[in-house]
Amino acid sequence: MSTVVSDCFTIGSIVSTKTCYNEEIEGEVLAFDPQSKMLILKCASSSGNPKRNDVNIVNLSLVSDVQIKKEVTGLPDAPQSLNLHRLNTRVRNSIENKKRLVTALSACLDPEGQRLFLAISRVIDDVVWVGQNIRVYNEVTIVPPYKVENVIGDLDSKPYNYIKKFVEKHWRDQREHATTSQHHVAPVVSGSTV
Incomplete structure (x- = not known):
């Protein structure tokens, strides 16, 4: 062929x-x-x-x-040189970040807390678990049950206001997702034949 x-x-x-x-x-x-x-x-x-x-x-x-x-008869152009130091640094940072996330997630058994922690960690690197509390920027703390009213920090600081708005949006998105999921569930019809 x-x-x-x-x-x-x-x-x-x-x-x-x-x-x-x-x-x-x-x-x-x-x-x-x-x-x-x-x-x-x-x-x-x-x-x-x-x-x-x-x-x-x-x-x-x-x-x-x-x-x-x-037909090309000559040798192809040499590839651009790679910055191995930069690549190694990116790999090392990525591995450290993944280890930090795994360690952090194992610190909390509450799935709501884990979801909030992951949402914050996608945007902010400076987030850690301190016991069952989420600590952001080393100045804002979110305590269980991880709602907007559970955000603790200096009320006038930019980090506090940002994290409070972030938590508020996170819970609003969670409610919308739950509502959307409920609307997509097919109703169960049970019946009997006579």
Whole structure:
């Protein structure tokens, strides 16, 4: 079924393929594995966005035609160097953040408290559990049952007002979600036959 023009494709070459479904795929070769006969092509974006590309993986065993439109004979440009220090720092910070969240969530058994803690931690890094209390910015505390009236701190401070509004919005969203969920439950009809 396959009429492969080459046993190897050079990275950067432009290749056109016709699948067994008569779909034409044309793009720049990103990679090729001769053993599995898999060709990875970078194609123009199907969304039309010129800053994006589609990546197609083509199984050459399932194509009816392959044509090399433009052969690249030179070596491809070297990839931009990666800032390994920056990447390692991001990985380390991400791991530390996940460990902090796991430790924090295991500190509280109240699911409402855990939901509020997670909501806050998505926006604010400086949030920890102190016993059963949530401590934010080291100056605002939320005590069980974690409602708006349970926010403790300096009433005139910006962090206190921000956290109070955040908790208020969190509970409003929770109520709306619960109301929406109840409306989507199909009614149960029970009956008997005579």
